[in-house]
Amino acid sequence: MVASIHWNACAYFTLSRHIGFGRDPWVYPxxxxxxxxxxxxxxxxSFYFSTLILSTIGNTPVPVREEEYLFVMADFLIAVLVFASIVGSMESIVSNLDQSGRSVFPDHQLIGDYLRSQRVDRKLQERVTRWTQHLRLYKKLTNERQVLQMLPDRLRAEVAVSxxxxxxxxxxLFQSCELGMLQQLVLxxxxxxFSPGDYVCRKGDVGREMYIIQDGRLAVVADDGVTxxxxxEVGNYFGEISILNIAGNSLHVHNL
Known part of the structure; x- marks a missing residue:
């Protein structure tokens, strides 16, 4: 835009010289x-005069001659086209960013519309909203397999290992395992x-999974949910007894 204003200022000064400096209020004095x-x-x-026209601010002397009218109209048309191009480009960039985000993270608007149409309890709606916002804010993925499904199996395995x-x-528990076994476990x-405040599991739930904390902290709390x-913390795990089909101790596990 600075370059455009510069060349337009040169054109204005040239036109002023052609008409005659000071011949009317519009040209250069x-x-x-x-x-x-x-x-x-x-x-x-000239640069200031050109800036006023191309920024569509106006506030310039009224043209007197036909050449001056044509110059101002051409500048206004150029300014409108430039601004439309910039706005269109920005809209395209934002749209592409939003589309790429929806392909990785849940569509918050779509989920919210569904919950409202089904008249889901407002507190539950707020919990879902906090969860989707938590995913976007901290760049958390829940559909890793779907994101990588187009990759070949071996390449997908290398990404998972990385x-x-x-x-x-x-x-x-796995520090003494060989690298090959760890790579198989990673797959x-x-x-x-889980967003802050959610329960990972509760007392009485049937354990079928082992959890490893990759990020954040978990609190094991009593029945009152406070004690x-x-x-x-990161690196801790729980539920290993569940994968061995052994009935284990069941406590409330609360996500901080």
Missing amino acids: NISDTNNARLSRQYLY VHLQTLRKVQ KLQPQV QFAIL
């Missing part, structure tokens, strides 16, 4: 005045994201 004869003054005045192997290495992992027995 008469250079018989020593201040108007300075090159810096000529350039700044993303989750470090988390698996932090688990004390079985499924990311699950904390323990805090589990």
